Amino acid sequence: MKYRNLGNSGLKVSEIGLGTNNFGTNAKFPFHMRAAEAATIIDAALDVGINMIDTANVYGTGKSEEYVGKALRGKRDKAIIATKVRGPMRDGPHGEGLSRKSIFHEIEASLKRLQTDYVDLYQLHWVDKETSIEETLRALDDLVKQGKVRYIGCSNYEAWRLCETVWTSKSLNLTSIVSTQPAYSLLDRDIEAEVMPFCEEYNIGIIPYYPLANGLLTGKYKRNQPPPKGSRLEAKSDPYENANFDVIESLEGFAVNSGHTILELAFAWLLSKVTVSSVIAGATKVEQIQSNAAATDWVLTTSELSEISELLGDGVSE
Template identity: 45%
Template sequence: MAASNQVAFRQLGRSGARVSTLCLGAMNFGNRTEEKDSIEIVHRFLDAGLNFIDTANVYSRGVSESHVGKAIKDRRDKVFLATKVHGRMGDGPNDQGNSRVHIVKQVDESLKRLQTDYIDLYWIHRPDANTPIDETLRTLDYLVNQGKVRYIGLSTFPAWQTMEAIAVSERMNLERFVAEQPPYNLFDRSIEEEVVPVCQKYGLGIMPWGPLAEGWLTGAYRKNKPFPADTRIGRKNLDPNAGYIVERLNAIEALMPIAEEKGATLSQLALAWMIQQPGVTSPIIGPRTMQQLEDNLGALNVELNSDDLKRIDDVLPPKTRLGGKRHWE
């Protein structure tokens, strides 16, 4: 399906910036996706009329950022570029976390790899129990004032820590977070309980990661069929009779007729559903191949009405979580 005629843009939280309703995640770049393919995927995404690209310094220890940098160096003004800081990038005691020393060092390294003078959205990749949030916020405020960073966000924070960060920003007159990047998909709707309401109340855009649930929602895994050996789930040697796996496979069987009625793949249905969820700005897709990207772009042409959304909720109700703990537990 062509995507360009359905591209829309949304406000990034309470900021004035506008981003495309799909975000291209680059986690596979430098890992299972080679440089040439990474660049082609980025160019196809931009040619489809979208502008939001997300990576992180820890993805393949900087290789992902380098691939993105090479892909966008002649198109920088067409891209809303996001990257992250927090994860371990060396063997030293200050080579991870949300401290001033780590962030100040890593932002410069990311800028070099991305071949740019500024980062549009700089995420704190995870909470850091060893660093006071005011130190992190002061550092990010400094980077914004320097012009190295334009907006700031947080990823996979529980609602209480997001609320704490907002309160500290307001009390100390520091730059405020404008977006949250939580795990969210049809199999894990737990953020609807607390994270979504907090984001909506305080003007944070929501950019969900894992919208296809590690590939579960691609249609590759079906009831009474062996898991494909060359897939992420297939390589995990999971017990097909485990309770949550049976629940997921049953849900997939119930969702497939809805997708077929819409002339869509299961992944397109899952992405189209997410685009329409309250508070969501841009789901983050993570295609490994051009074929996967084309499939994901097709979600922009899938229209779901209120009856469709109700049928999906009947299969997987609000606040559902099929298997595992939330990432902040």
């Protein structure tokens, strides 16, 4: 496994990370993983050198953090725990959001579930339009000073909001964000317009989520064939609703001709971007973790990157 600095911080994160929003069954997601399965996945991740483990207070309404904490008992040092705050956790006006009151409550609850006294990366899950960014950053700065949080980051923030966040920290001399977590993959490139250039300029690490586009970039879903048994899309009523098989098949053809798989291409292409620090995919099987970790062996050349751009239709106006 190779490691990269998370943005302008000294924190070294594995190029492949582990997403855990499929940890913790509940009424809405009865097929999600239980504690023992989650522990097996975490152990497999640590075994291949993955240190970046991404969770959030809302995943499985706390269960994901609880399972991560349980699985990391006695192994805390091996992991970078990235969690998030913002989503609804309790009834009442402060049961969600990014106010000082909510953040101070939620960090304690997360630390308890995670069975640790610090979080490596505390991320603002999405924007809270009812709280000023100054209040949120002052609360996070206090948590950093108290040693409960080591680094801070955003998620799902537009470029102008990231800019506002960085400049508020700069002007008030508060701890600044080192990362942002947006959706990003070969099939979803919205962040390339504004978020990515901003992150490049300010050296903010990008942690792409949905890197495999719900599995469409794994090669296991085929045009006109039902999803394989037990796969994520099997549970959907219209599994290929958003699937562009023309693009998927051309990417797969390119990968195979290069002696690789589309899965390896999905990771290698994201990791060809200098601002990408760690690519977090969820996994339901140990073999998935192993093949995801192995994908980093493919470092794309300039000519391979231009071929991929052509396949993606870059530079072609409609």
